[in-house]
Amino acid sequence: MISLYDAPTAALSCDVGADVLLVGDSMGNVILGYDSTLPVTMEDITRHTAAVVRGARGSSRPSVPIVADLPFGGYTGVELATRNAAALMRAGAHGVKLEGAGPSVLEAVRALVEMGVPVVGHLGFTPQSALRFESVVQGKTGEAAARLLDGALALEAAGCCAVVLEVVPAEVARRVTEALSISTVGIGAGPGCDAQVLVWHDLVGLTAGPSLRFVKRYADAHTLLKEATGDFVSEVHAGAFPKPEHGWEMDEAELRGWMPRDGSSKGGEHQDG
Secondary structure: OEEOOOHHHHHHHHHOOOOOEEEOOOHHHHOOOOOOOOOOOHHHHHHHHHHHHHHHHOOOOOOOOEEEEOOOOOOOOHHHHHHHHHHHHHOOOOEEEOOOOOHHHHHHHHHHHHHOOOEEEEEEOOHHHHHHOOOOOOOOOHHHHHHHHHHHHHHHHHOOOEEEEEOOOHHHHHHHHHHOOOEEEEEOOOOOOOEEOEEHHHHOOOOOOOOOOOOOOOOOHHHHHHHHHHHHHHHHHHOOOOOHHHOOOOOHHHHHHHOOOOOOOOOOOOOOO
């Protein structure tokens, strides 16, 4: 699973064999310039979901499933959750993801599943609830691990088709995976999950600064793109770009007929003929 937000990246990811695309509210951090996922709106998610859908459909594997996040505050009640999920499904998503396993979340999951919407749960470090966490890693104690397992089982019972486990000890993620009949998707949860997810910007090295511990950078796109952009700026300032081969010239006869009769290229009054 790859979390991404635009058509070209969606097409690229489908072409190289990605199994699932996630339109995550992590867009708030990596492309919208926010400090967290909290400011991301339904309008943001819907717009980017539609873009990812168009990209996937234009790829060599147009049937890759696309999951879209319900944003912060987007599923606080059954009516709101179903309305927002319907909007994402109309935009082309094949399912939605929401965070937590509290009573209201489980109620929303059941309503969405009954409506026909595949739902992916999300436990462990849940970014929409980050302000109430004392640490990033979740499930470090036996009591906390038990709560996480109970939450995963509750999400499965409510009808979720998969659960994302984020930043939990590998042993906990493995046990949860073994206990569930649905798939687990790990991010910072060790190799024992059924699948793995990373944000595209992280895995290609497009984000600046040090990587999070659970991220592996497979390229240094930030340096590459910074150098390319700098080269463009330098060449424009130096007059080295554009060159004749980067443009077009008017036919000589047309040029003579169009230019002002006094030969000036600027100023003067326009004359017909």
